[in-house]
Amino acid sequence: MTPPKGAPRALSPTRDHQVGLPARRAAASLLDAVLQKRQPLDDVLARARDRGYMFDLPVRDRAFARAIVGASLRRRGQIDQVLTTFLERGLPAKSGSLYAILLSGAAQLLFLETPPHAAIDLAVRLAQWDPRAQRYDKLVNAVLRRVAEKGGAIAAALDATRVNTPDWLWSRWVQSWGEERTHAIAAAHLIEPPLDLTVKSDPALWAERLSGRVLPTGGVRLLPKGRIEELPGFAEGAWFVQDAAASLPAQLLGDVAGKRVADLCAAPGGKTAQLVLAGASTVAVDMSRTRLGRLGENFERLGLKVDTVQADATTWQPDERFDAILLDAPCSSTGTIRRHPDIPYLKSDKDIAELVALQTRLLAHAVTLLKPGGNLVYSTCSLEPEEGEAQIAALMARNSAIHLDSIRPDEPFGGTEWAKNSGCIRTFPFDLQLGTPEWSGMDGFFVARLKLAG
Known part of the structure; x- marks a missing residue:
């Protein structure tokens, strides 16, 4: 089937499976659907498994994609503050999946202990694959290198429970349950549940x-x-x-x-x-x-x-x-x-x-x-x-x-x-x-x- 004009380029199945790009592509696509299109994660996951980017992924790659998405969403507040520090002019407008690529790349570097060369190089390849993000491939490289070098200290200095909880929820819970209990609620949200x-x-x-x-x-x-x-x-x-x-x-x-x-x-x-x-x-x-x-x-x-x-x-x-x-x-x-x-x-x-x-x-x-x-x-x-x-x-x-x-x-x-x-x-x-x-x-x-x- 011929992809529509402007659609992302096809990947080489053999080589890309070896380097882990499809899992990262799936993660970025899932994040883009949730955060930009406001679609429930369970729904987009089901579609991705049935007929989308996760359809032919090995089990291990599917798990890695989900781990990236989970870390990106649970720690979004910390990651956003780190990225903001290094995005001197902010996030460019009309940049396609650039934000999802940066968010997922930073999540790997800061919270999943992914080797920097893998997380950064493949994030750059993801940007080059997206027609609207490809002109920012050098930005992806520069920002994520700085995240790898200095981002960990910035993230660790933040109050993780507070910054990873959106303001509208934090204020509601403090009013209903008090500051101490709200911190405990937010702390539980940072842990992968059994x-x-x-x-x-x-x-x-x-x-x-x-x-x-x-x-x-x-x-x-x-x-x-x-x-x-x-x-x-x-x-x-x-x-x-x-x-x-x-x-x-x-x-x-x-x-x-x-x-x-x-x-x-x-x-x-x-x-x-x-x-x-x-x-x-x-x-x-x-x-x-x-x-x-x-x-x-x-x-x-x-x-x-x-x-x-x-x-x-x-x-x-x-x-x-x-x-x-x-x-x-x-x-x-x-x-x-x-x-x-x-x-x-x-x-x-x-x-x-x-x-x-x-x-x-x-x-x-x-x-x-x-x-x-x-x-x-x-x-x-x-x-x-x-x-x-x-x-x-x-x-x-x-x-x-x-x-x-x-x-x-x-x-x-x-x-x-x-x-x-x-x-x-x-x-x-x-x-x-x-x-x-x-x-x-x-x-x-x-x-x-x-x-x-x-």
Whole structure:
């Protein structure tokens, strides 16, 4: 196929695979899509693997590309300050992928211990490959050489937790949680998170097989090592990926065996699978056909069956009401930045306001789908009180028939610090300390359990 006029030149597969250029090209392309086009990293990664720059990359090169992207996003504040020091005239306008090339090159030099000659030479080649950036190839060379020589000292002198957190999030968290806790949140975001699994049975066995450890939640935690699809137990559906905090909402519905339960906004289906495994007669509702398709694929691998409904959960009218409802609502996802370091650069205060309005509608309608005496668990993977505590307070102020079914401190698997005086759960990225930073942490979640008057 002939590339469009002005498209980047093709690379030599044999030689470029040997020198690592395709992995760096993929990393720069991913960063450009996230930071310039504001596309979610998971989406652009999926496209790159299916039909893009990562399609024919060896596993090792794919991992390297992801490592570059992760370091670039987690440490963007530090890297930007280092680059600004050496870009005397600032970043040239209309320079194509120049910023992504400099950002990813500096990330390799400052945080991935890449040999300078490799990081710099290949960054220059990337610039020469992009028609809009190629005239700045000498600038790339000069700036990254200075980064290699002096950038480490500049980066180390900065407050990493502060400069790597965008101002809009920092000010929000300081107001909501205080300066000390905000520093702890931001520090957790700088660490590559472990991988958490919910297993269908025998957590101890799977912890041993996967060289992991059993969590207080009953899941298994392991350090990332290669492709998830190649781990023992994946193909036979013995487990599914789910952060420790994300496993709490479904479990806090209690004994759901034999009960009719609706999981609203269900895809990709981790919480739905928990409900099915617990014996609930479950209906999974999501308005996205694509996301429901992904849920179906996950359930096929797990060997589980569930009724699915494609519908808007703010207006859906089933034939009968439910004993229990799980509403893990769409949210800003600021509690998952440790796993999704693109979020600070994709979301804004305006997005949060729009999501709060959606959550309000979802909650109000979910209550109408409950049988008298039924339970509703509401959760968000957000650190913003407007999407958690304030939503529940507002719901109970509007509807006197619904009241808080307080979560006891001993319910979340001994995690007494997660159950607050409010009767709700609030976890932070720095919670669940397991000895060393790489084994520790969990997503930031809010969970409330409500009951409708009988």
